[in-house]
Amino acid sequence: MQRTLSIIKPDGVRKQVTGKVLAMFEEKGIRTVALKMLHLTKERAMGFYKVHKDRPFFDSLTTFMSSGPVVVMVLEGDDVINRVRTIMGATDPKKADRGTIRNTFASDIEKNIVHGSDGPESAATEIPYFFSEMEIHAQ
Ligand code: ATP
Numbered sequence: 001m002q003r004t005l006s007i008i009k010p011d012g013v014r015k016q017v018t019g020k021v022l023a024m025f026e027e028k029g030i031r032t033v034a035l036k037m038l039h040l041t042k043e044r045a046m047g048f049y050k051v052h053k054d055r056p057f058f059d060s061l062t063t064f065m066s067s068g069p070v071v072v073m074v075l076e077g078d079d080v081i082n083r084v085r086t087i088m089g090a091t092d093p094k095k096a097d098r099g100t101i102r103n104t105f106a107s108d109i110e111k112n113i114v115h116g117s118d119g120p121e122s123a124a125t126e127i128p129y130f131f132s133e134m135e136i137h138a139q
Pocket residue numbers: 052057061090091109110111112114115116117118
């Protein structure tokens with residue numbers, strides 16, 4: 001059993017597709033074990049994406065991520081890290097497979113609706129960045 005952190009980014013909340021994104025995970029049997037809405041400060045968004053601090057898109061990305069509320073969640077299931085990444089689709093929605101979240105809802109490579117941890121080490125740091133163990137409800 002594995003856990004991953006996912007975020008519905010400000011564009012997803014603004015487009016009112018939160019429920020549809022959750023349904024796309026639930027339909028695949030992935031369980032939501034923690035969920036909340038937050039409005040990230042620029043600093044908290046910078047901390048979250050600090051691996052990208054030297055990339056040219058870092059300032060724009062963190063401004064976008066702090067531009068409105070997000071929905072953060074912990075998802076659980078077998079091989080959930082890879083399965084969530086598959087359901088999300090490629091970073092660039094133009095390259096994302098049909099039927100993926102990003103292909104269905106995203107407008108551009110930055111405003112791409114959803115985040116998912118990219119491996120076990122990222123999941124292990126990203127989950128406690130937003131949730132205490134008491135907020136995670138194993139099922
Ligand atoms: P995420 O980490 O959000 O799940 P990802 O792992 O598919 O996405 P990363 O390479 O980690 O992609 O990039 C993090 C985020 O930075 C992307 O989801 C996107 O919002 C933004 N981003 C990535 N590449 C670019 C780019 N070339 N131009 C603008 N924004 C970008």
